[in-house]
Amino acid sequence: MNKALHLKKHVLSAICLGVLTACGGGGGSSPSISQQAETFSQSFTESGISSSAVSFDAHATASGEVASREEGSDGLKAAQEDIKSTLINLGFDVTEQSFSYRVWNKNSATLSVGVDALNNFAVIKYSPASNGEINGDLVWLNPTTYNPGSAHAPTDGCADTDFQEAINNNGKVIINNIVMLQAGGCDTEQKILLAQKYKAAAVIMFKSQPTGADDTSVYDTALPYRLNPVVTIPILGISYNKAESYFRFNVNKDIILNVDVSQEERNGKNIIADLKGRNENQFVMVGAHLDSAAGSPGANNNGSGVVAMLEYAKVLVEELGKNAIDPLRSSLRLAFWGAGEAGKYGSASYAEANFDAKYQQILNTLLVETGKATYAELSEGEVEILSRRMQASNAIKAYINLDSIASVNGFYGVLDGDISSTSSDSSSAYGSGKLPLPADGGQYHIENSFKNAFLGLNTNMVPLLLDNKGDYEAFGKYHVPFGGLFSGADGTKSESLMATFGGEANKPFDPCHKKDCDGIDNMDTKVLLTNTRVMAEVVTTYLLKDDIFK
Incomplete structure (x- = not known):
């Protein structure tokens, strides 16, 4: 539910419409859009960034003895109120989006297959509990299509047939037994719901594209989040290596599992702020999760992203007021996500509320046009049609995500929008046999714009894997072109990254990631300034255009 907090129209952009010469937009002498955006990006200073960071970090102390902005804390509430007040005073239209979410935790789990008691397995996030021990046979749907050492038929389990x-041809007994399914071919949830329909007691998943028969990485992709889950049987994940060996040696008896999980419903909210341009129905959106990890002040994770957005809003309004840049042609939307650390619930809730109904309508129309029954049956070209129609119908033309952009031992990272540098990584969520990229190259444009902005600052950058661990996941799901910046979390800096960006090799990018030491001293304000300037140049370039990718 959206609660309007402020309905004031921002007029700084509108006053110049039709009077371009008075606003630096006519006479043939106005700088180009790229020149304006580049010059504007230099308006940010380290002292300004540092002052904003210190002020924002102080909100975490409102939580008491342990400074934090974790979901539900007084520190988060103080930050939310300050953000609303600041942006209203700058002339933004500010709204709240309330949402409910559930916190899911695995308490305990055991799995044995025959005499093999597994240690390396996963309980899939949002899986229900087993409500006691389940003991049954292991059922492969159509093993004649399975070729050990290569991919199992990825569509097995996608259809009732x-x-x-x-059941009918191979004499399998599914009722009260455990179905083994390989990911791929259709949504995993579709396969699980069919297994549930045929009264399986549980499902075990393994990955769709192994690096080989000896691939030991465990399938652990979360189920789709819903407040009221539709999956009612436990879902576990094992490695390709285990699945291949079970099939090869015909291990299918005495499968015993026991899963205990806990779930709790909570409430959160997003803060959404709009600055209207000439086109009030076309937005460039920038987002960052506002909450911190439990027990952490969250200065870098993710106060840094929030500070960059607030500083950008302040300086943008100042420069528009001085006619230092042309009036905005597209509108700006800032999103401060709630419950990000708890599971990206804020961004997921926003995307579902704003995109899902239109997506289902477009998908259903396309299925009728093509004579197909499900999304899984669409060809690559038909999926591109779906993507183009979604982009055409959507007011959000681009989404930029900011997360941990002031890491003290970090790097300058840009999301690899076209996956040209990271497609071979098995952890990529996009690519062949995985999620499709939004059609027509919008993400490449965003990535390339960031690269050029870093180049203009004589600064190196590295492409980042699209592993869907950021809030951009919710936008990619609905074919919104996205990009983003990141400077490192609890990973370890390699020798090669040290050679490029300095710092210490074999040390964490952020030694205080999700810890109580992630205070103001855990922010590199020079890194934050550079990331803010780069973001400002790219976003402002888009805001000054009628068609942002041209």
């Missing part, structure tokens, strides 16, 4: 054939 797969289960019916297993």
